[in-house]
Amino acid sequence: MTTTFITGANKGLGRETARRLIALGHTVIVGARDPELGAAAADALGARFVQIDVTDDESVAAAAADVEKHEGSIDVLINNAGRHGPFGDPSELTGDDVTGIFDVNVAGVVRATTAFLPLLRRSADPVIINVSSAMGSLAATHDPARPESHFVAPVYTSSKAALTMLTTQYAKALTDIRINAADPGYTATDLNGNSGPQTVTEGTDAIVTLATEGPGHGSGRFVDRDGEIAWS
Ligand SMILES: NC(=O)c1ccc[n+]([C@@H]2O[C@H](COP(=O)([O-])OP(=O)(O)OC[C@H]3O[C@@H](n4cnc5c(N)ncnc54)[C@H](OP(=O)(O)O)[C@@H]3O)[C@@H](O)[C@H]2O)c1
Numbered sequence: 369m370t371t372t373f374i375t376g377a378n379k380g381l382g383r384e385t386a387r388r389l390i391a392l393g394h395t396v397i398v399g400a401r402d403p404e405l406g407a408a409a410a411d412a413l414g415a416r417f418v419q420i421d422v423t424d425d426e427s428v429a430a431a432a433a434d435v436e437k438h439e440g441s442i443d444v445l446i447n448n449a450g451r452h453g454p455f456g457d458p459s460e461l462t463g464d465d466v467t468g469i470f471d472v473n474v475a476g477v478v479r480a481t482t483a484f485l486p487l488l489r490r491s492a493d494p495v496i497i498n499v500s501s502a503m504g505s506l507a508a509t510h511d512p513a514r515p516e517s518h519f520v521a522p523v524y525t526s527s528k529a530a531l532t533m534l535t536t537q538y539a540k541a542l543t544d545i546r547i548n549a550a551d552p553g554y555t556a557t558d559l560n561g562n563s564g565p566q567t568v569t570e571g572t573d574a575i576v577t578l579a580t581e582g583p584g585h586g587s588g589r590f591v592d593r594d595g596e597i598a599w600s
Contacts, residue, residue, distance in 0.1 A: 371395045371442045371491075372579060373435060375422055375480055376449030377415075378405040380557035381499065384568035385446060385575050386413050392580060394444070397435060401427070401449075422449050422476030432483035441490035444579050447477040448499040452559050453523035466523050473527035474534060481538070488545060497578045498535045500549040502592065504528025505599045515554045532590055532599045539588030546585060549599075550574040551592040 372389055376382040378400035386396045390413055398413065400406025401421040410417035416438065420431035435442060453469035454461060477498055488494035501516075502508035503525045508516040519525075535549040554564040555571030564571070573593035590599040 369393070369395055370444060370579075371397070371439050372444040372446065373397045373399055373418075373442045373484060374446040374448055375399045375420055375476070376401075378402060378409040380559060381552055381555060381568055381571050381575070382446070382448040383409055383413070385448065385572045385579070386415055388569070388572055388576050389579055390414060392576070394579070395439070397439065397442075399431060399449075420449075420480070422447075422480055423471045425479060428479045428483045431480075432487060435484070436487055440487075442484060442487045443491040443493060444495045444497065445480065445484045445488060446497045446499065446575060446579065447480055448575070449476055450499065450559070451524075453521065453527070455519065455521045455524075457520070458522045461522065469523045470527050470530070473524070474530045477531060477534065485542075485545075493583050494545045495579065496538070496545055496547040497575055498531055498547070498549045499575060500531045500535065500551060500590065501525075501528040502551045502553070502597070502599075504530070504532050505551075505590075505597070507598055529599075535590070536588045543587070546583075546587045548578050548587060548589045548591055550578055551590065551597065553592055 372394045377386045377398040396415045398410040398415045398417045399420040406417045421427040451472045508514045532549045539547040552571040555566040556562040556564040574591045
């Protein structure tokens with residue numbers, strides 16, 4: 369039995385990941401910051417809900433303590449929670465615009481990872497999946513054939529570049545855990561006003577692959593639904 373904790377699982381890609389992994393036999397814990405939305409999603413999916421705001425140290429610690437009490441360990445941590453931030457002309461961008469987004473997309477991943485590491489280390493095959501984006505890839509954002517090259521989103525893109533590098537650094541340091549980054553691809557969710565061409569099922573292919581591929585696969589990879597990609 370594989371136990372999987374997902375942040376930001378009340379909607380969008382996190383919720384669809386929960387639905388698919390439950391169908392594949394995982395015990396999924398739906399992490400969400402809003403108690404009503406999180407509980408409603410968990411009830412609909414047949415999962416347990418745990419409140420977690422990844423910007424709040426106490427909330428993250430309480431979530432890990434709750435999971436320790438109820439499940440005792442986890443096998444897969446999916447750091448999915450994310451925010452998009454301001455798009456377009458950065459002339460009036462503020463420091464708070466940046467720290468607010470990095471607090472969720474980068475520091476939030478660090479908080480959740482640190483809190484859940486002891487529970488992951490009780491697993492025979494621990495896995496961390498960081499939901500990053502090709503919006504943080506120099507190659508994709510400079511390739512006119514890629515949708516990522518058509519947007520200016522200075523804070524979101526730089527936060528995802530940071531998250532992908534964070535993933536490779538963790539993978540180098542924590543060799544007892546398989547730690548990879550997923551790029552869902554441009555997917556219709558609230559994050560982008562449902563403008564993406566992919567369905568949430570297509571957008572969760574890379575995450576589901578990383579959550580189910582089993583021992584022996586590499587760490588420190590950046591993966592989309594077609595396989596491994598370069599992020600530089
Ligand atoms: N959609 C795409 O095209 C796309 C492409 C590449 C990467 N991604 C990444 O995929 C991930 C999921 O995004 P999505 O497209 O599914 O967007 P979404 O539908 O807007 O979902 C984002 C989720 O993150 C949660 N969240 C935000 N701040 C949080 C916090 N402080 N603590 C805990 N949860 C928080 C949201 O909770 P609330 O409902 O409470 O706000 C929501 O559950 C993100 O990391 C995003 O960057 C998306």
